[in-house]
Amino acid sequence: MSTVMERRAPSELSPEKAPAGPKRSLINRRSVLRTLGLLALTTFVLTMPFDMNWAGSSFALDYGVIIGMIVLSVSVLGWIGEFTLAVVAQMGFGLVVVNLLQNAGMPFLVIIPVVILSSIPISILLGVFALRLRGVYFAIATLAFGYMAQKTFFQSYLGVQGGFGGTDSKAISRPAGFQGSESFYYLLMGSLLLMAVICWAVKRSWIGTSLTALRESEAAFSVLGHSPGAYKLFTICLSGAIATVAGAYFGMLQGLVPSNYFQPALAVLYFGFAVAGGMGSVGGAVVAGVAFGAIPKYFDSLSEGKLVGYDQFFIGVVALAVVLWAPGGFADIGRRIWRRLEGSGPPPATVSTFEIDVRDPAAAAAAAGTAERDGADV
């Protein structure tokens, strides 16, 4: 038997190492497409502030990138099948921390790590709820937390002026070298990409696989000797850190933010963005956040304020359409288009994170398919 094998050609022994003609051409096509796609994306990201000058100031883009961070933080919780409505409160805490640190004269490079660390106690507090509550119950608990934070803490400290000192409040400043909207955009985009890469790496690692298993069946996950609590806390802390940093950047963008901004209802809007992007997807969340954050601002600018408030209607329509016809969101639509371009056959049927219901064997079986696909998602 071994003699026969030795006589075979290398391509016969290991088809993966030496692919046949059509497969080799497919891989070549794929690598060419990926290189071209990466080049196009890099050019687009780098030149965006200048490309969009005709539609309005780069402030809209800066705002969109920050919303992208917030939506990413909401989407990350989709990994454990939960959704949070406390994300706006976490943003607010980031803003308060950056205000305090800037008043204490701390440099930017110290501020951001401290902001990340400061998010941990709040995340652990929310994590305590997550350990005992699931689904809508957890969402209600986070909503109550967000409501309390806005009405008590933010209203007392930020008030209508948006700073600690009432009418003498000192605005939060941008870091040195990033004062302009264009330069600040590059800082924000760099941070967003770094967050996205970290999330993507986590999702592709053994932690991501474990989180998928946890989402599918917490009981089975526990039986196998894993701690659901530790994994849940990790995910909530990751999500909280992203939201808190987004809040810090939001403070730098706006200068002064009144407490009214941090209404819990806003979290519902951001959750809608995450659903449209594809709950649990890193790339989908970033694209949906940046697009839904920036486009309405540009519309406001182009229409000279006549289209204010239309964005919610538009997002509602998109989110409803996504839920009905493309439960995987933009991420799934993008994946389907990409597979067609690559010529690698039709993608498998889509199953949303929210369709996974452990009480329903059919949905759980479908979820297993999702887990496989999620591994390849960016």
Add this chain to the structure above:
Amino acid sequence: MTKLIQTLIIGLEYGCVYSLIAMGMVLVYRTTGVLNIAHGGIGVLAGFIAWDLNTLRGWPYFPAIGAGILVAVVAGLLFERFVVRKLAAPALATVATLALFLLLQGLVFVVPWWGNTWGQVFNSPFANRQVAIPGADYSVSWDQLILFGNVLAFMALLYFVLRRTRVGLAMRAVSDDPTAARLMGIRQKLVAPVVWGLAFGLSGLTTMLLAPILLLDNTSLTAFTLKALTVTFVGGLISLPLTVAGAMLLSMLDVSTQLYMPNAKGLSDAWPFIILIVVLVARFARGTKALEDTAVAPA
């Protein structure tokens, strides 16, 4: 004495509002497993339609509010038929209600003549009528009395429907055990539209009762809905009597803190969160498992 009566009346008033909203959400959750986040949004739509017909088009008050509630009921039926029924899992339908909430919130801005940059005044025909409370320097408006009366009437109606009618029996059966209900020949496709129509209609009714007391705008109604959502937690999204009790408790605590402890800044707004913590601790102390484990299986 006056302060106490004032606390009781205002507390009762807001308690009624929270109860109406929370009962609508619990009703839907119990029978379908879907948390209807769009509850407040539907009310806003119904309210603006009624205001439009009454104020801008000169319709009489009662036909206008009737039309608003009818639109809400029809919206409920359509939403159930074309959205909820198409979605496999209740969690996905919950996300759909969230999308509907955003859509309806935005709709108020999209219709140019509704101009929701400020609250609209939507007075009832009883706007300036009041009833003095004997022995206290305080009076209650007719609108407040109508609100109390409606809440009591709705509770009685709901009790009657759930306990004494075949539809109510079917709703309870689906809520308790959907599989057994199906085996007994109860058609979920007939029960679900009734529930959604009833809940959306209830949301419309709540807005009609609230609008003469407050202004008609989408932010205050949404805030009521969000606060009522925490009230549903008291009854575990299952029990209607406990939900009403939670609503009354929250509003009484809220109002009495504002009236008796004006210096306790933020405490009145922290009550939903405090109640939530207390409910959780009480459940742990009783050794109850995770809340969702005790919940009914959604249909």
